[in-house]
Amino acid sequence: MALFIAKRLLMALATVLVVAVLAFLLVHAMPGSPGAVSLGAGASQEAIDEVNQRLGWSDSLPVQFFRWLGAAVQGDFGISLIDGRSVSADLAGRLPVTASLAAGATVLSAVLGIALGVTAAVRGGVVDRIIGGVAGMAVALPAFWIGIIFVYLLAVQSPIFPATGYVPFEVSPRDWALSLALPVITLAVGGAAFIARQTRASMLEALQQEHIRTLRATATPTWKILYVHALRYASLPIVAGIALQFIQLFGGSVIAEQLFAMPGLGQAVQNSVSTHDAPSVQGVVVIATVVVVAVNLVLELATKFLDPKLRAS
Amino acid sequence: MIPNVAPAPADSPDPTSAALLPPAPARAGRRFSVAKLFTSPASTAGVIWLAAIVLASLTAPLWLPFKTEDQDFTAVLSGPSAAHWLGTDELGRDLLSRIFASAAGTLGTSMITVIVAVGLGTLLAMLAAAAGERVEAGISRVTEIMMSLPGTVIILAVIGAVGTNIPLVMAILGVLISAGIYRVMLGQAKSLQSQLYVDAAKVDGVSAVGISLRHVLPGLTNTIVVQAALIFAVGMLIQAGLAFIGFGPPIPEPSWGGMIQGASQHVYDAPWLMVPTGAVLALTVLAANAIGNALGKAPNATASHLPSAAARRQRAKAVAAIAAAAPTASSGEDEAGSKDTLSVRNLSVGVDSAGTGADTGNGVRLVTDVSFDVEPGTVLGLVGESGCGKTMTALSLLGLLPSGVSVTGGQILWNGRNLAAATDKDMEGIRGREIALISQEPMRALDPMFTVGYQLTAAIRRLRRTGRAETKAEALNLLEKVGIVDAARILTVYPHQISGGMAQRVAIALALSGRPRLLVADEPTTALDVTVQAEILSLLRSLAKETGMSVVMVTHDLGVVADLCDRVAVMYAGQIVENGRTDSILDNPRHPYTLALLAADPHATSAADMPERLATISGQVPQPKDWPTTCRFAARCQFAGSACMVPVPLVPSGTGEGLVRCVKADELAVEGLDWVATDVPTHRILDLVETRPAEARTTEIRTAHVEARPAERTAEKDPA
Numbered sequence A: 001m002a003l004f005i006a007k008r009l010l011m012a013l014a015t016v017l018v019v020a021v022l023a024f025l026l027v028h029a030m031p032g033s034p035g036a037v038s039l040g041a042g043a044s045q046e047a048i049d050e051v052n053q054r055l056g057w058s059d060s061l062p063v064q065f066f067r068w069l070g071a072a073v074q075g076d077f078g079i080s081l082i083d084g085r086s087v088s089a090d091l092a093g094r095l096p097v098t099a100s101l102a103a104g105a106t107v108l109s110a111v112l113g114i115a116l117g118v119t120a121a122v123r124g125g126v127v128d129r130i131i132g133g134v135a136g137m138a139v140a141l142p143a144f145w146i147g148i149i150f151v152y153l154l155a156v157q158s159p160i161f162p163a164t165g166y167v168p169f170e171v172s173p174r175d176w177a178l179s180l181a182l183p184v185i186t187l188a189v190g191g192a193a194f195i196a197r198q199t200r201a202s203m204l205e206a207l208q209q210e211h212i213r214t215l216r217a218t219a220t221p222t223w224k225i226l227y228v229h230a231l232r233y234a235s236l237p238i239v240a241g242i243a244l245q246f247i248q249l250f251g252g253s254v255i256a257e258q259l260f261a262m263p264g265l266g267q268a269v270q271n272s273v274s275t276h277d278a279p280s281v282q283g284v285v286v287i288a289t290v291v292v293v294a295v296n297l298v299l300e301l302a303t304k305f306l307d308p309k310l311r312a313s
Numbered sequence B: 001m002i003p004n005v006a007p008a009p010a011d012s013p014d015p016t017s018a019a020l021l022p023p024a025p026a027r028a029g030r031r032f033s034v035a036k037l038f039t040s041p042a043s044t045a046g047v048i049w050l051a052a053i054v055l056a057s058l059t060a061p062l063w064l065p066f067k068t069e070d071q072d073f074t075a076v077l078s079g080p081s082a083a084h085w086l087g088t089d090e091l092g093r094d095l096l097s098r099i100f101a102s103a104a105g106t107l108g109t110s111m112i113t114v115i116v117a118v119g120l121g122t123l124l125a126m127l128a129a130a131a132g133e134r135v136e137a138g139i140s141r142v143t144e145i146m147m148s149l150p151g152t153v154i155i156l157a158v159i160g161a162v163g164t165n166i167p168l169v170m171a172i173l174g175v176l177i178s179a180g181i182y183r184v185m186l187g188q189a190k191s192l193q194s195q196l197y198v199d200a201a202k203v204d205g206v207s208a209v210g211i212s213l214r215h216v217l218p219g220l221t222n223t224i225v226v227q228a229a230l231i232f233a234v235g236m237l238i239q240a241g242l243a244f245i246g247f248g249p250p251i252p253e254p255s256w257g258g259m260i261q262g263a264s265q266h267v268y269d270a271p272w273l274m275v276p277t278g279a280v281l282a283l284t285v286l287a288a289n290a291i292g293n294a295l296g297k298a299p300n301a302t303a304s305h306l307p308s309a310a311a312r313r314q315r316a317k318a319v320a321a322i323a324a325a326a327p328t329a330s331s332g333e334d335e336a337g338s339k340d341t342l343s344v345r346n347l348s349v350g351v352d353s354a355g356t357g358a359d360t361g362n363g364v365r366l367v368t369d370v371s372f373d374v375e376p377g378t379v380l381g382l383v384g385e386s387g388c389g390k391t392m393t394a395l396s397l398l399g400l401l402p403s404g405v406s407v408t409g410g411q412i413l414w415n416g417r418n419l420a421a422a423t424d425k426d427m428e429g430i431r432g433r434e435i436a437l438i439s440q441e442p443m444r445a446l447d448p449m450f451t452v453g454y455q456l457t458a459a460i461r462r463l464r465r466t467g468r469a470e471t472k473a474e475a476l477n478l479l480e481k482v483g484i485v486d487a488a489r490i491l492t493v494y495p496h497q498i499s500g501g502m503a504q505r506v507a508i509a510l511a512l513s514g515r516p517r518l519l520v521a522d523e524p525t526t527a528l529d530v531t532v533q534a535e536i537l538s539l540l541r542s543l544a545k546e547t548g549m550s551v552v553m554v555t556h557d558l559g560v561v562a563d564l565c566d567r568v569a570v571m572y573a574g575q576i577v578e579n580g581r582t583d584s585i586l587d588n589p590r591h592p593y594t595l596a597l598l599a600a601d602p603h604a605t606s607a608a609d610m611p612e613r614l615a616t617i618s619g620q621v622p623q624p625k626d627w628p629t630t631c632r633f634a635a636r637c638q639f640a641g642s643a644c645m646v647p648v649p650l651v652p653s654g655t656g657e658g659l660v661r662c663v664k665a666d667e668l669a670v671e672g673l674d675w676v677a678t679d680v681p682t683h684r685i686l687d688l689v690e691t692r693p694a695e696a697r698t699t700e701i702r703t704a705h706v707e708a709r710p711a712e713r714t715a716e717k718d719p720a
């Protein structure tokens, strides 16, 4: 187990490093030098050169990369070319927004998805077909479309939730929850559908296992077979599915944040990409990767822990 | 936003009844066929929709009522009208025109993602399968990393670098997605690569590339089409999403995502605007998904061991019908009223006709008209090849037929009750307490997620209502009783930590936990090592003697029968063909099938691991749907003649209380004919035929048989 964890940690580190290199190269392929981006149109060539000089733009790529990496491991992602603020500080302020969004959506997806998936598998027949049909629809509808419909129904028609904006938890927990509600639900529709399908498939597979027959042959009550034995067997692929879903929901936050005007990482990516703000793009890509990889690592360890075969070895 | 393509979470296999029928010769891999596109209504609709939208978008310039930029200021933000069928946007532009004018671009660029993702994924999978473990490990590692990346963020960074060059962005997206495709394809590519004919091709000197293209790729085509359809949907959604957040085609050019973005600005004053574009996008995605799901459906799903609530309701209805049809239990009591006697009367088991619409197996009978008795404390053997209905017969005794299969007629009388007509609730009181089960594969019979101790104590507590300490003691006691020495340790381990023989002992202990009066053992030794088989058999023999319980032993091994059984019922193709006391049947078999079984296993050794298909009987048990109304063994019988072409009843065989189902049983007994082992030269078979001039007519048939035989035999011998 320790060896396994060590291996996974190394993999995670390698992943982040690969992404760091990738982000660095992509940023350098962006049109416009940092000076030009930072000073905007109409700046003199000398001024631009001067800024580029100061940022070490003319150094060789490896030199620049390791300089950036050295700073990054200490949590310093440089200065935004657009507003001159510290990228790290900016991202630190944005991370909680996206984290609450992604975590909320993942939890909601998991709860709803598992409930629906188990119901579909256990009830069968018409119920199964209805849940399957709804899940199929939910997967086919783009999140942004669903989000707008929710805004229309739950913020415009009957103003239950605020349509846009984000209230930090420290300001008001109640408003924080309300401001998260619509974006979280929007993201969770697709997520729940995915997890429901995964759960249904895993439950059915569990029920096809021969040990289910042994349990029935020893008069185990049906509820116990379903919710203790089959669900336990299905838990491995379900948790793996949730891990996959988290990556998607984290990515989906770009759309949710745009739609609901939330100051999160997704918004930062979108802004910095449109404005060619190199340090911000680099920073946000790396931070997003670290978060996704870390959450995946935890969930993967959880699946391994759920599996007696791997736990014992 | 970028869905990772997880291995098959989409539509899980329905537990169809097809799985219960003996599988048709399986090919690894599945080839794509156009006909499969039209197997489900959803996928047919999907194909039609996609075809329509592609056609409409390609011909758009010819029929569209407006240009995409035409502005109609008399109808800004209007709903559907005669002039504007789908309404107009904030600049009075015709929605229908804009949707279809941009369709070709959306669909086309999504295809780029499909081609890159599926192409690269398939290529990597074939490479990994062909190039061996080292390469596979390397590729797998890389794809694992790719799958754990926040794809959306990376795609956006790419857009930062290359701009909104949609085709290029979609291609890079394809690269990211290819990791998931690789995961899906790898297993299949590997199994195709390990096929016998691939080995043969290698020996013939076909190059690795040749093998991949000629033998592996065709088998992957179905999966390729499935994945292509699913990725097509994903590509469209992502592209629309990108356009929605402002990374679509340059501004005046319409795009689906951009149009929804525009509509979202007017959700307050013109909510209708959301509908047309959203609906077209959603329908196109649905269409692609429907196609993917229809093609991706697993063809041979195994049946559930715990039917869904809906299936249970259906079965309860069927049971009620049987209860109504059968004579009341009390009349059965007179017939077989003695305690702990099992009397099976005219039992029929069939695949439910109201299945899930699978093309196979509707209403197919798996067991027909089976009757036998098991006296208290005796052992009955149910013998026959695979696919003869032995296991289905055995499982029906516990009411544990897999979903999709049920008792269709007859009675199972046990202690004055008709179990064939018992509700599941009633059966729950009988299972484990009165009738217990041991199955073929002990490793799979135990729940891998729980310790042996948990499973055993839970059963004991449930079936004996004992207290905690007492339960523990009883568990140890039971494990010792089945010959486990370090019982205390075994209680703490998981099933995967013990050997197959040990697991079977645990399974037996589990079966004994409710002190059953009847034990149903379904091939309890088949999956075990030869040495262990003998141990388990002798354990079963002594347990039966000790506890006085009766046993129904399902086996294809006459050695087991000779060893253990008091009586034996030989089953062929869902029927009992011979039935009687073990000694009289083994010494004096009447039915040609029994003769053949004995010929295949002349010494009736207990350890003989008889092949599924007996070498001395050419051909195999016909599929249940092909069972003839005449003698079902006729196609394979060496003594078949025109007299056999009628339904054959089970009649007293003349030896003791034995029964036999063969029109020639007496004749064969008189002439003392034996089943001819397959190595016998063909002329002897012809001699046999010639001794019976009355049947000259059948000579032709038989010669045909004989001619067919050598080829079959070589085919059988090849693998060996």
Ligand code: SF4
Pocket (backbone or CB within 6 Å): B591, B592, B593, B631, B632, B633, B634, B635, B637, B638, B639, B640, B641, B643, B644, B648, B661, B662, B663, B664, B665
């Ligand atoms: S009835 Fe005819 S075909 Fe059938 S087993 Fe007897 S001899 Fe063979």
